[in-house]
Amino acid sequence: xxxxxxxxxxxxxxxxxxxxxxxxxxxxxxxxxxxxxxxxxxxxxxxxxxxxxxxxxxxxxxxxxxxxxxxxxxxxxxxxxxxxxxxxxxxxxxxxxxxxxxxxxxxxxxxxxxxxxxxxxxxxxxxxxxxxxxxxxxxxxxxxxxxxxxxxxxxxxxxxxxxxxxxxxxxxxxxxxxxxxxxxxxxxxxxxxxxxxxxxxxxxxxxxxxxxxxxxxxxxxxxxxxxxxxxxxxxxxxxxxxxxxxxxxxxxxxxxxxxxxxxxxxxxxxxxxxxxxxxxxxxxxxxxxxxxxxxxxxxxxxxxxxxxxxxxxxxxxxxxxxxxxxxxxxxxxxxxxxxxxxxxxxxxxxxxxxxxxxxxxxxxxxxxxxxxxxxxxxxxxxxxxxxxxxxxxxxxxxxxxxxxxxxxxxxxxxxxxxxxxxxxxxxxxxxxxxxxxxxxxxxxxxxxxxxxxxxxxxxxxxxxxxxxxxxxxxxxxxxxxxxxxxxx
Amino acid sequence: xxxxxxxxxxxxxxxxxxxxxxxxxxxxxxxxxxxxxxxxxxxxxxxxxxxxxxxxxxxxxxxxxxxxxxxxxxxxxxxxxxxxxxxxxxxxxxxxxxxxxxxxxxxxxxxxxxxxxxxxxxxxxxxxxxxxxxxxxxxxxxxxxxxxxxxxxxxxxxxxxxxxxxxxxxxxxxxxxxxxxxxxxxxxxxxxxxxxxxxxxxxxxxxxxxxxxxxx
Numbered sequence: 001x002x003x004x005x006x007x008x009x010x011x012x013x014x015x016x017x018x019x020x021x022x023x024x025x026x027x028x029x030x031x032x033x034x035x036x037x038x039x040x041x042x043x044x045x046x047x048x049x050x051x052x053x054x055x056x057x058x059x060x061x062x063x064x065x066x067x068x069x070x071x072x073x074x075x076x077x078x079x080x081x082x083x084x085x086x087x088x089x090x091x092x093x094x095x096x097x098x099x100x101x102x103x104x105x106x107x108x109x110x111x112x113x114x115x116x117x118x119x120x121x122x123x124x125x126x127x128x129x130x131x132x133x134x135x136x137x138x139x140x141x142x143x144x145x146x147x148x149x150x151x152x153x154x155x156x157x158x159x160x161x162x163x164x165x166x167x168x169x170x171x172x173x174x175x176x177x178x179x180x181x182x183x184x185x186x187x188x189x190x191x192x193x194x195x196x197x198x199x200x201x202x203x204x205x206x207x208x209x210x211x212x213x214x215x216x217x218x219x220x221x222x223x224x225x226x227x228x229x230x231x232x233x234x235x236x237x238x239x240x241x242x243x244x245x246x247x248x249x250x251x252x253x254x255x256x257x258x259x260x261x262x263x264x265x266x267x268x269x270x271x272x273x274x275x276x277x278x279x280x281x282x283x284x285x286x287x288x289x290x291x292x293x294x295x296x297x298x299x300x301x302x303x304x305x306x307x308x309x310x311x312x313x314x315x316x317x318x319x320x321x322x323x324x325x326x327x328x329x330x331x332x333x334x335x336x337x338x339x340x341x342x343x344x345x346x347x348x349x350x351x352x353x354x355x356x357x358x359x360x361x362x363x364x365x366x367x368x369x370x371x372x373x374x375x376x377x378x379x380x381x382x383x384x385x386x387x388x389x390x391x392x393x394x395x396x397x398x399x400x401x402x403x404x405x406x407x408x409x410x411x412x413x414x415x416x417x418x419x420x421x422x423x424x425x426x427x428x429x430x431x432x433x434x435x436x437x438x439x440x441x442x443x444x445x446x447x448x449x450x451x452x453x454x455x456x457x458x459x460x461x462x463x464x465x466x467x468x469x470x471x472x473x474x475x476x477x478x479x480x481x482x483x484x485x486x487x488x
Numbered sequence: 489x490x491x492x493x494x495x496x497x498x499x500x501x502x503x504x505x506x507x508x509x510x511x512x513x514x515x516x517x518x519x520x521x522x523x524x525x526x527x528x529x530x531x532x533x534x535x536x537x538x539x540x541x542x543x544x545x546x547x548x549x550x551x552x553x554x555x556x557x558x559x560x561x562x563x564x565x566x567x568x569x570x571x572x573x574x575x576x577x578x579x580x581x582x583x584x585x586x587x588x589x590x591x592x593x594x595x596x597x598x599x600x601x602x603x604x605x606x607x608x609x610x611x612x613x614x615x616x617x618x619x620x621x622x623x624x625x626x627x628x629x630x631x632x633x634x635x636x637x638x639x640x641x642x643x644x645x646x647x648x649x650x651x652x653x654x655x656x657x658x659x660x661x662x663x664x665x666x667x668x669x670x671x672x673x674x675x676x677x678x679x680x681x682x683x684x685x686x687x688x689x690x691x692x693x694x695x696x697x698x699x700x701x702x703x704x
Contacts, residue, residue, distance in 0.1 A: 412550050
């Protein structure tokens with residue numbers, strides 16, 4: 001059965017901009033090798049340290065710092081696949097990470113929401129994740145659903161509930177796993193298995209992937225790394241994301257920040273490949289800047305980090321989460337957020353990352369305005385259209401119509417006009433403005449579109465038995481979380 | 489049988505087929521149908537449907553124009569056949585034109601189409617029309633409203649001249665003056681003494697209705 005969810009639109013990557021030369025990439029890679037060999041990376045996980053030790057890495061058991069020689073790095077990364085599939089509920093929603101397509105993701109994971117009813121700011125809840133999953137299910141450019149906000153009404157198992165809200169409200173791939181207690185990570189794998197139907201199918205077309213953030217500079221989180229090993233064993237793909245902040249957790253130069261972040265990401269990928277050769281991993285670096293006066297987190301930086309991080313990841317021959325993105329530090333919808341979205345959308349085709357875009361959030365990915373996802377999607381769609389291949393024949397020149405109308409008249413009465421006037425379908429936002437005859441603020445129209453989708457779009461639900469199984473898994477996870485809390 | 493003709497006339501307008509509309513009108517007369525009934529039960533519901541489809545966003549301007557063309561083609565056959573005291577029920581008589589020195593037509597044509605679709609009788613005198621030509625047409629057709637379009641900053645001054653000419657001719661209190669065009673504003677319309685300004689064809693209809701309701 002085919003659901004009413006529209007097919008996913010992916011950007012081609014043939015317009016990828018090579019910001020860095022191969023010589024520059026080689027310099028960066030050499031720097032990463034040097035950091036891994038001489039400085040090392042902290043892995044506060046016994047299991048990880050044992051794996052490294054078993055494979056001949058230099059492990060300092062007191063400081064938990066692991067040093068890796070280039071030979072070991074290369075040997076490990078040789079098994080990392082260049083391309084793999086992130087599965088959707090149906091095959092038409094599968095994302096093939098092979099360097100030829102850029103799929104857009106939502107942004108995540110924030111904590112504050114502008115309430116749809118009261119329009120007041122409040123803490124995010126699971127219902128917000130579920131609603132956004134449903135909205136994104138209807139937006140064709142969104143291929144990858146990253147829960148935009150946290151299910152804060154579910155405490156320690158919030159990530160599991162976010163995953164559940166995603167899997168039960170969209171047919172698209174869900175970024176379901178993140179850093180949790182490793183004892184809870186297994187429940188995420190179980191949820192993926194239920195949706196896939198079997199272990200084999202989950203490995204072939206995993207319906208969820210995970211994101212594991214490092215702790216800059218050059219350290220990993222114990223739970224993050226242990227969870228990553230659980231995911232890797234189950235064939236759940238995962239991105240390792242370094243988030244260096246120039247001036248505080250990274251050198252205050254792009255190059256210093258990038259090389260330090262790269263070493264952090266590569267160290268984790270080496271671990272996963274040593275433990276589970278061939279496990280699907282992807283590379284991600286998100287650079288920010290420390291506000292020089294407040295110490296705050298600044299993500300809007302006028303520098304082509306998106307393109308550079310994609311090139312750095314691809315230089316290791318793995319897919320990349322990164323590239324062009326619409327996310328910004330704007331706190332409200334207005335000129336600043338609009339310009340950031342526009343500039344970000346325009347950089348998606350030149351970025352060339354496999355997963356990118358980060359639609360729907362403001363204030364450094366922390367604040368969700370419902371209508372923002374519609375506005376972001378709209379601008380991305382404009383860019384998407386402008387990058388489509390242009391083809392026409394002589395017949396398309398309409399010379400006969402031009403001759404028939406002649407100089408000084410108009411084409412409004414022509415059948416040709418009636419036939420083709422809809423060739424440029426007006427978007428719900430600009431079309432609404434146009435058809436209504438007045439000029440309503442785009443934001444107002446976007447909110448109307450959001451409400452329309454919210455009321456009318458209901459993706460094909462999972463079968464009842466699977467829904468029950470997922471509920472049982474969540475209940476078991478909640479119990480396990482209680483135990484963990486008591487132990488803590 | 490008559491119902492079938494009304495339906496066909498309505499469909500010709502809704503589908504935007506002027507040739508069909510003309511042919512059906514001729515057939516209706518040959519079948520001895522009442523031309524006024526054909527208009528009121530076939531063409532008027534047809535153009536109303538077109539307006540409705542336009543307002544809901546399903547139809548675009550080309551469908552609106554060609555629908556009005558279809559109605560006009562049938563009216564040209566049916567109207568001369570009206571007998572005795574039969575008269576078309578119109579909201580008002582409108583003279584439309586583009587001012588002297590200005591060859592732009594489309595905006596004014598769209599306004600005419602929209603007014604026609606809303607029950608006005610419109611006489612379009614064309615582009616590049618002198619003040620004298622406007623005055624002559626107003627007198628000749630006993631217009632309720634005159635609409636003058638200007639697309640250039642240099643030709644919009646002609647709209648002011650038209651207002652002055654109507655004052656001189658003693659027509660200012662007999663005919664309402666609407667102005668429009670890209671450089672024209674509501675403020676300018678008020679400054680020159682016009683009665684109404686419309687930004688586009690849709691709002692022109694609202695203004696025209698308001699002017700018809702206004703005391704002369």
